[in-house]
Amino acid sequence: MKVFKKILMAAVAVVVVxxxxxxxxxxxxxxxxxLDTVGRFVIREFSDYKKAAEKKPMWxxxxxxxxxxxxxxxxxxxxxxxxxxxxxxxxxxxxxIKNAPVDVYRLSRVxxxxxxxxxxxxYFNTIGEKYNLFGKDxxxxxxxxxxxxxxxxxxxxxxxxxxxxxxxxxxxNEWADGERFDEPYTENDLNLLFDEYDVLDKYQRMRxxxxxxxxxxxxxxxxxxxxxxxxxxxxxxxxxxxxxMETAEGSATYVGIKAAKAVDYKFDVMCFNDKAVHVPFSTLxxxxxxxxxxxxxxxxxxxxxxxxLLCFMLDDLGVDNWQDVLNKQTKKKPVYLYDIxxxxxx
Numbered sequence: 001m002k003v004f005k006k007i008l009m010a011a012v013a014v015v016v017v018x019x020x021x022x023x024x025x026x027x028x029x030x031x032x033x034x035l036d037t038v039g040r041f042v043i044r045e046f047s048d049y050k051k052a053a054e055k056k057p058m059w060x061x062x063x064x065x066x067x068x069x070x071x072x073x074x075x076x077x078x079x080x081x082x083x084x085x086x087x088x089x090x091x092x093x094x095x096x097i098k099n100a101p102v103d104v105y106r107l108s109r110v111x112x113x114x115x116x117x118x119x120x121x122x123y124f125n126t127i128g129e130k131y132n133l134f135g136k137d138x139x140x141x142x143x144x145x146x147x148x149x150x151x152x153x154x155x156x157x158x159x160x161x162x163x164x165x166x167x168x169x170x171x172x173n174e175w176a177d178g179e180r181f182d183e184p185y186t187e188n189d190l191n192l193l194f195d196e197y198d199v200l201d202k203y204q205r206m207r208x209x210x211x212x213x214x215x216x217x218x219x220x221x222x223x224x225x226x227x228x229x230x231x232x233x234x235x236x237x238x239x240x241x242x243x244x245m246e247t248a249e250g251s252a253t254y255v256g257i258k259a260a261k262a263v264d265y266k267f268d269v270m271c272f273n274d275k276a277v278h279v280p281f282s283t284l285x286x287x288x289x290x291x292x293x294x295x296x297x298x299x300x301x302x303x304x305x306x307x308x309l310l311c312f313m314l315d316d317l318g319v320d321n322w323q324d325v326l327n328k329q330t331k332k333k334p335v336y337l338y339d340i341x342x343x344x345x346x
Contacts, residue, residue, distance in 0.1 A: 032100040039097075039106070041149055042071050042080050045159040045263045047102035052262035058163065058255050060323040063170040069162070070107075070133060070140040072118055079107040079114055081133070089134050114140075124165045127173055139166050153271040155304075159263045160256035167252045171327070176334030178248035179241035181299060189235050193298065194285040196227040200306060201282035203313055204269065208278050212316050221317060221345040228338050242303060243336040250307010250337060251326065257308060269309045281306075310337040319344045 032043065050065065058064075069082040082104050083089060089096070093111035097104050107114060113133050117140055124141045125131055131138050143149075147156035155161060185193070203220045206212055232239045253269075260267035270279040284302070287293045314322040314337070322340045329335040 030095045030106065031098045035097070035106075038073055038143070038145070038149070039078075039080065042073070042143065042158060043097065043100050043102060043104050045265075046071075046082055046104070047100070048263045049159050049163065049259055050102055058258045058262075059167065059171065059251075061171070061327055062167075064163065064166050066170075068133065068136050068138045069166075070114065070117075070131075070138050071158075071162075072114065072140060072142045074118075074143070074145065078109050079111070079118075081105040081107055081138075083134075084136065087134075087136065091134065094134075124162075125169050127169055139169060141165065151273075152266045153268075153273050153277060155253070155256060155267070157260065157265055157267060160260045160265065160267055163259035164252045164256035167255045168248070172248055172252075174330050175248055175326070176244045176329070176331055178245035180245065181238045181241040183238065185238075185295065185298075186235070189231070189238065190288070192227070192231045192234055194288075196224065196231060197281040197284050197302075197306075199223045199227050200309055201280050203316075204278070204281055204309060207269075207309075207312060207316070214316070214318070217313070217316055218345055221313060221341055224313075225338070225342045225346055228342075242299075243338055244334060246303040246307035246310070246338075247326070247334075247336045248307075249304045250309075251311055253304045253308040254311035269312070270305050307337060310341065314340060314344075317341075317344060 032040065035043070046069070052058075053062070053065065066084065068084055068087065071080045071082075073079060081089065081094065082102065089105050091111075093108045094105040095108075097106055117131070122129075122142075123144075125139050131140055133140075141162045143158060144156045144161070147154045148158045148161060151157070155164065199220060203217060203224075206217065206220075228239075257268055268278065270281065271277045272279065284293065284298070288298065311322075319340065322344075325335055325340055326337075
């Protein structure tokens with residue numbers, strides 16, 4: 001029994017010493033220039049995004065900076081907490097980073113309030129999920145060290161990923177849910193879908209080349225509406241779900257792309273990796289026929305891209321209030337990107 005008590009006391013002592021050691025360690029090297037590569041990367045991108053958003057918001061009525069943001073760097077590493085303006089964090093687990101380009105605290109790896117989130121399977125707050133940290137409703141995100149830092153053209157890159165998911169959380173609570181369609185496509189459905197892609201390809205090429213002709217763009221937008229009208233007539237149930245998903249995911253992808261530009265990261269519509277940059281929509285027909293992409297790709301990936309492209313189309317058409325229209329929608333009265341374009345060009 002005495003031996004057991006000694007072992008138990010020794011184990012408790014080790015835990016206490018380790019716990020205190022983690023707190024003390026977090027107080028050291030608190031100058032921005034002395035942080036590790038990941039720490040400087042996270043802070044720099046967040047700062048660059050904030051500066052760009054302060055000059056011109058990524059979205060009208062954006063609520064991103066109304067709440068603190070917590071960035072978790074793995075289960076065993078420290079975390080970074082970006083407070084709201086005027087917020088001060090008084091905690092033995094938090095150390096304010098000196099000489100950082102933005103207000104930020106580094107949290108010890110043993111901070112009790114974040115251990116549960118570190119160990120959870122989720123990567124960010126889902127709509128409706130509340131997380132209180134230091135007395136504030138906080139948005140958290142887990143950093144993907146594999147894809148979130150060094151890879152080009154990935155939506156998992158830190159700031160595009162954070163802005164995309166936070167946009168869903170803060171701006172789309174009252175939007176129609178982005179539904180999925182599981183029933184088989186008919187041959188006619190596919191042909192009409194690829195016809196739509198051929199139309200969007202014309203605007204995509206115009207945008208990539210940086211030569212927007214508004215008169216020509218308006219004609220392309222009208223052709224897009226005509227192509228969509230045929231698809232809706234042929235399969236209204238499928239199109240209702242696709243347009244819902246396209247609007248929700250496409251607008252979030254649009255915000256993510258703007259975030260990428262703000263932090264000087266390579267990411268855009270139909271860009272997937274270094275070998276697949278600005279993939280033309282018109283090539284998807286052949287890719288599907290050659291089986292290099294499948295039905296899942298058309299259903300669950302391409303709507304992110306078409307939706308983002310339609311957002312940029314509305315910008316280039318000069319439709320000033322399109323974001324306001326989406327912001328005012330409700331679940332019972334949804335609005336799709338298609339609706340707004342049709343109203344403004346037909």
